[in-house]
Amino acid sequence: MTIETANIVDQQISQKEDEDQYLTFMLGEELYGVDILRVQEIKGYSKLTRIPNTPAFIKGVLNLRGAIVPIIDLRIKFTMEQVEYTMFTVIVVVVVRDRIMGMVVDTVSDVLFISGKDIQPPPALGRKVDVSFISGIARSGENLVTLLDIDRVLTDEEMEQVATAQE
């Protein structure tokens, strides 16, 4: 093992074992969380350019310091009721398999430490509800946090489906 890794291990010992940080945000009344290491930045909503012939949950693209970044509306993606974007609407920019993408969410709420032992596997909700992109459910005080597997939410397969749907 290299010295470098040993350092990483050292640093992580200082944090409590088995605890990860999650950025949580609201969609309607529900609280969601994503691994904070995957979040690149949080920015206010600004005008997007719509991409023709793409599903509704892909809201368009944004100029993020010269890079063209696609933006996904999680409400549409989760077939929730759509709302008007307001001045509180934010875009959470995440890194998904070397790609940069943005998710439109209602508001960002907090950064939570969640211990691995407090995370339960996603409940089986029957066929009606797709839980494949949920990595687990955790309790934070009074609240229930749905932890998203960001790679699954915005997978390549999803994008390929987009491509096939077009044809």
Next chain:
Amino acid sequence: MDKTVLVVDDSVSMRQMVAFTLKEAGFEVIEAGDGKEAVAKLNDGAKPNLVIADLNMPNMDGITLIKEIRTMRAHKFTPILMLTTESAEAKKKEGQTAGATGWIVKPFNPDQLLQVINKVLPG
């Protein structure tokens, strides 16, 4: 004040390496891609404390460059080190006759380079 070295070599990798070594050791470095460029820089007023020149270069080779430098009033006594390969013994003689101060035989490592420089550069 930092000492300035004029490094003349058509090979960019050599020049980079030599320049890098010298800069690390605290020298100012001027680079030139061949004898002509070196002469031009000297005529433009460059005042190196030392010249390091490859012998084998296009446009103007090292021997000619050394002779040129020795005709310049300002650089009559400037130390000149030539870069040679071990197989070019005759060239080495030729260089010395032309006015070269010393030589460095390729391949050399940075330490050897600095040692040789230390030999000819007044402290």
Next chain:
Amino acid sequence: MAIDLSRFQETFFEESSEHVETIETGLLQLEHRPEDLELLNQVFRAAHSIKGNSGMFGFTAVGELTHKMENVLDGLRNNEMEVTEQIIDLLLQALDGLKSLLEVARGSGTADEEAIKTIETKLLAYQNGTERERLEAGGPRAEVQDKGATPVAERPAVPARRLVTIMWVPLPELFQRGLDPGRIFQELASLGRIHTLTVNADRLPDLPAMDAEVCYLSWTVELETEKPLKEIDAVFDFVRDESELTIAEPSAPQPPASQEMGEDEHKRLGEILVEEGEITQAQLETSLSKQKRIGEILVEDHEVGPRKITKALEKQHRLDTVARAQRGETTSIRVGTDKIDKLINLVGELVITQSMMANLTQTFTMDQVPLLQERVLELERHSREMQERVMSIRMLPIRTAFRRFPRMVRDLAIKNGKQIQLVMSGEETQLDKTVIEAIIDPLTHLIRNSADHGIEPPEERVARGKPVQGTIKLDAFHEGGNIRITVEDDGQGLNWDKILAKAKQLGMVAEGEPLGKKEVWQLIFRPGFSTAEKVTDLSGRGVGMDVVKRNIESLGGTVGVQTREGQGTKFMIKLPLTLAIIEGMTVRIGREGYIVPLVSIIESVRPTKDMMKTIVGKGEVVSLRNMFVPVIRLYDLFAIEAEFTNPVQGVLVLVEAEGTKVALMVDELVGQQQVVIKSLEKNFQKVEGLAGATILGNGEVAFILDVPGLISLAKNGSSVLV
């Protein structure tokens, strides 16, 4: 000082491949101009540089091979041997070996070491042949390596402190050689303590006869040191040859002091124990196998949980991967320092303007608006100039693509028993590095085709009354905002009947289908089409003209062909200068802006009602000068709310791609501008009908239309009939 040389390796490889090209081109030309000494010198210099530099980086195999090549080249240079086809052949083979060795040094590829050994032996044989001749002729001997030192009384080195006497009569030209006696005394002093320093001025002439630049003095130094004589002698390395120098040990040396301990190299504990017989190798290995990795130990000691370790390991892996990717993917461009200097100046100006603006905004009052406008204008001028200069860095002469072809044509000619000359022009034409790299394959294919199939065998050419030697011409030139490259041969030309027969056989053309000349020639670009009667290992690899066409089109270019049976074939390639920036026309549809590449636009029209026609009720066409062009309503295709749904109110932009013309219906033409192409695929994916995106002046994103994609999209995917 420990300096890592590996960071300069990339430059070395780049440089070496340039030298390799120089040698290759040089050798090929030398075959025709054996008396050209300057050419030979160039080749020699290139080989010499590779040799010298490879040693610096420790690539000994490269150095050894080039050294042997250099010796043969030197022999040629000194007229000790003659330039013959055999020697050129051997040198070219050696060069191929050298290329593979360089690849290996770079960490990729393999080298046939056996073959290289054989080549080296042959090179040596040539060299030795000349040496033998030299000896027989009683001529000058090959240089004898002279590493000898001054005749110093050779005694075993005595590492004891004693008084060494040095007498030095330097050469008179000491100063003119840039040598400084003071420096030598300093160096001596660094070896010990100078006991006495005596100046001898015997040689000093009378004042009038004295030349201030001549060294008349000589010195005797008594040095108290424990260093061996060798080291003292080394101080005089640069002055020894023309100086008188004696270095003498004291007559009665003092007894040697305690022996210096030889330092043991760093050894692992286990190794030492094994060496000293304390344990056996087997015992050591058993014990070592019990060793655990740090991660496991930490987990066992409950210092850290297994999940954290896994995460850390993942991170380590990720870091490694990233590092590897960074190493592997570095491509670099060598840029002239003048270009860099200009850029730096420009950045300087930019910074000044920026700070002036910053100042201005701090204390801004409305009456300063003209000043602000002026500054903004200045900023604009600087950034435009900067853009142009940065782009020009990516521009390289097409020579870098062309230079591999002379060798290839030579080899193909020999292989096919043909005589072929390659005439190149326009090698200095500049275009984007990416385009140059991407154009190599298609060009290689076209030239191979010409050499293999175009140019006839000598007897056939004679029978046709053509010169025995066939010619392939390769030309590049600028035309408008494009670059054109032509590959032309004076061979047999394309055979109309054969192509047509083959196309029918392949079912590409129906029996009795009328075809124009242009259409028949275009058939050769269809996938699966190849008329080569015999498949050669070079051009019959199943990569056909369709790939050539596709490659060129993927660069935003076009390829066409002209041919005359019995007289030759000419391929014409048209390419954009750069892939990064295009000239575009911004069009508006509803509230959205799109960019149409200017190269594909033929014209734009506002149609009158009677120009618009429909075919079988739904296919919409516009009649333009007796030509019916299908109309694509972009708002329909992209499901956008447009301002106009009636073509008479909107604008039709007539575009062409791959020989098909269509009219794109938009609301309005906004204007023409240069746009920087940004990839949509990097963070998203390919979207049909879009070539990419760009960022407009207001920071918003606009899409660039992919005209061929739109045409096929309209054909397949929408209600619009094309």
